[in-house]
Amino acid sequence: MTTTEISQKPTFWYTVNLITFYEDTFLLNLIDSHCHLNFNQFKSDRELVLARATEAGITCFINPAVDLTTSREALALAHRYPNVYAAVGFHPYSADKVNDETLAILADIAQDENVVAIGEIGLDFYRDRTSKSDQYRAFESQLTLAQNLDLPVIIHQRDAAEDTMSILKTTEVSKTSAVLHAYSGNIAVEEVVSLGFYMGIGGPITFKNAKGFPDIVATIPLNRLIVETDSPFLSPHPLRGKRNEPE
Numbered sequence: 562m563t564t565t566e567i568s569q570k571p572t573f574w575y576t577v578n579l580i581t582f583y584e585d586t587f588l589l590n591l592i593d594s595h596c597h598l599n600f601n602q603f604k605s606d607r608e609l610v611l612a613r614a615t616e617a618g619i620t621c622f623i624n625p626a627v628d629l630t631t632s633r634e635a636l637a638l639a640h641r642y643p644n645v646y647a648a649v650g651f652h653p654y655s656a657d658k659v660n661d662e663t664l665a666i667l668a669d670i671a672q673d674e675n676v677v678a679i680g681e682i683g684l685d686f687y688r689d690r691t692s693k694s695d696q697y698r699a700f701e702s703q704l705t706l707a708q709n710l711d712l713p714v715i716i717h718q719r720d721a722a723e724d725t726m727s728i729l730k731t732t733e734v735s736k737t738s739a740v741l742h743a744y745s746g747n748i749a750v751e752e753v754v755s756l757g758f759y760m761g762i763g764g765p766i767t768f769k770n771a772k773g774f775p776d777i778v779a780t781i782p783l784n785r786l787i788v789e790t791d792s793p794f795l796s797p798h799p800l801r802g803k804r805n806e807p808e
């Protein structure tokens with residue numbers, strides 16, 4: 562059995578290939594498309610966390626960033642570990658940090674071959690940590706950057722589904738694609754699919770209050786569904802609230 566296919570550099574098109582067929586057998590190819598390995602919660606035992614996940618069958622890890630510091634940290638981890646890749650960008654909580662200077666630095670970091678996406682970027686009106694105008698500006702300028710660099714985007718969206726989708730529709734991001742991280746079912750599956758985007762599914766599907774969500778997820782075409790943990794956050798039930806691991 563060949564494993565060459567699972568050791569190649571992942572792209573989002575590639576990560577959705579959960580199952581690699583080979584002759585009459587197949588490999589389950591599990592990639593954690595969203596884990597914050599750079600965060601402090603993993604500072605003391607990151608090697609162990611990665612070893613446990615690898616043992617459990619995770620072949621690759623994509624570490625998204627939330628600002629410039631974490632973009633650099635994510636890239637450093639991607640350089641240190643062969644199966645870790647970075648996504649770089651400013652989360653909506655850091656939207657006020659986006660200016661010409663920081664965007665230029667981000668553009669520079671994003672050209673490293675270990676960077677596979679721009680993210681996580683988007684809109685968050687649930688917690689008003691930054692102004693809406695800053696969030697729109699940061700989101701749009703990073704979408705432009707992603708298109709210029711021909712990179713997909715990882716979208717964080719909370720209480721801002723309509724605005725997020727209308728901004729995405731005005732961009733050319735469909736050419737490079739997008740994953741709706743922590744997809745919660747509040748945007749129709751058909752709409753996401755018709756735009757050529759992906760849905761990131763993780764721990765919340767197991768939550769007691771998930772109600773009809775598992776039924777919605779069941780309607781997502783498998784080639785549009787991406788596995789993610791959002792570690793160290795969003796632990797599945799019954800571990801909800803505890804540190805999450807890619808394992």
Ligand SMILES: [Zn+2]
Pocket residue numbers: 595597625681791
């Ligand atoms: Zn995240």
